[in-house]
Amino acid sequence: MTIEKINHPYLTAIKRTDLSVPVRYLMQHSLLRGRILDFGCGFGYDTDELKRRGYDIIGYDYYYRPEYPEGKFDTIFCVYVLNVLEPYAQAEVMMNVSNLLSPKGTAYFAVRRDIKEVGFRFHAIYREYTYQCNVRLPFLSLECNSSYELYRYNHFNKLPRKKGETCSFCNLSRSVEVICETATCVAFYDGYPVSPGHALIIPKRHVASYFDLTNHEREAMNIMLQYVKQKIDERYHPDGYNIGINVNEAAGQSVFHVHMHLIPRYKGDVKNPKGGVRGVIPGKHIV
Template identity: 50%
Template sequence: MKKQKNKYSHLTAIERVFLSSPAQFLLDKNLLIGNILDFGCGFGNDVKLLQKKGYDITAYDPYYFPQYPQGKFDTIICFYVLNVLFPEEQANVLMEVSSLLKPGGKAYFAVRRDIKKEGFREHYIHKKPTYQCIVKLPFKSIKAHEYCEIYEYSHYNNQRHSSNNCIFCNPYKHLTLLCESATTYAIFDGYPLSKGHVLVIPKRHVSNYFELPLKEQSACWLMVNKIQEMLNKEFAPDGFNVGMNVNKHAGQNVMHASIHIIPRYQGDAAGVKSGMRCVIPKGKY
């Protein structure tokens, strides 16, 4: 089957001489705080208009403003981006926004609610196939009407998600959250085996990874790929061990599924062999 491409998503950007309605709403509510990033800003209309009002705001768009933002931001806005992306592309945007957000910061996603038909359509001006879909996010909705909904996002470990005592359902605030998607998050291990040891954790409270729905398993591995890129850039390890513990006899201590990503460095193992085959000492079976 030929894979569909979504190479014209940038054509949905619109030129305006006034603030978008989500930007105006956040401005009126005094929610545009500190240094701000407009992620997927299109032509950058909101950025230019807010800069004129004295706001410290950076533009980023893979097509129109391709220089990737540096550092972390107090506030990130992402308006009408997710509706024109495939699911995997949507997840990537959520992960990137979460990784660019400062601890304690807020991100705001605006999505369209007036889409009647999902899929490709010919753009009425450019005559190219552009994609659109309905998007619902598992974050706090702060405004909704027939045309638009605005969601407020903060890092997973800045909230309490359940009344149980599971530390993966309610991760500690002091731990560094690397990135997050709708169903999964990644955090530095509190007791790292090596520099850069990360846990990728599904949000669903399931102890056995194999009991997760396939869609959520896929989301975990999509995040593993993203974390591997981040760790290569930050720590430049010589290799990785990636795996999971399922049930107590396999060493699982927290009864909530997780995937370990353990960077390896030359000389960090005492023996010659240090891979997955050496988890069980030779001769045990």
């Protein structure tokens, strides 16, 4: 008989009596600035204690404090959350954090470094399955020891410029609005939109053709596509979408760094929308 293992990450929340070690580090190094969000706060001790000490902070947790935060935040920290989530849920957390972060803000991800066995474990007290894994992020590491590692994240277009880099997407304009990021991909609103809400999704790795992406990069872009569509729906309320990727000059590619267009469509934006993406070749779109 096979037992289906369903992850219950909320069982890992701890009822603290003191600030978590990563949050103490952030406080001691004066990194808790402006409007602050504790993303995945669990029972909320860090949130409540920092508020008691005078910080402008709120906490969000899918299970224990489910009111989703509004607006943008100058500082976001996410402590010991990613280690208990499976890959799809990890990506969702990173997209939410990056979406909630103000353009000049900074986020901090703390992950455990004492996990010896990756996979599902049967919780001794709650008698339910919880998942745990090791997480490594391509961000600046501020602190790393046998217990935990603390990463600093800033929006992709706010990172220091690489000397000699000529790709306009690798050197993404600091003025564009980043919608969300994961470890491997970033989405932002097009600087020359075809329609209101026109967004681009790119891999962070410089690669010209969609067909040269790794399986992981393609899957990450598809996951991000769903998230970006949701954010455009919330802001612009379009009536439809076109999704497209140009590959090679003959197909119209002019920036040779893979980019997926998500173009919102609105009733009446063209006289006759029949054919949709078939219209890339004039006269061939009516069937």
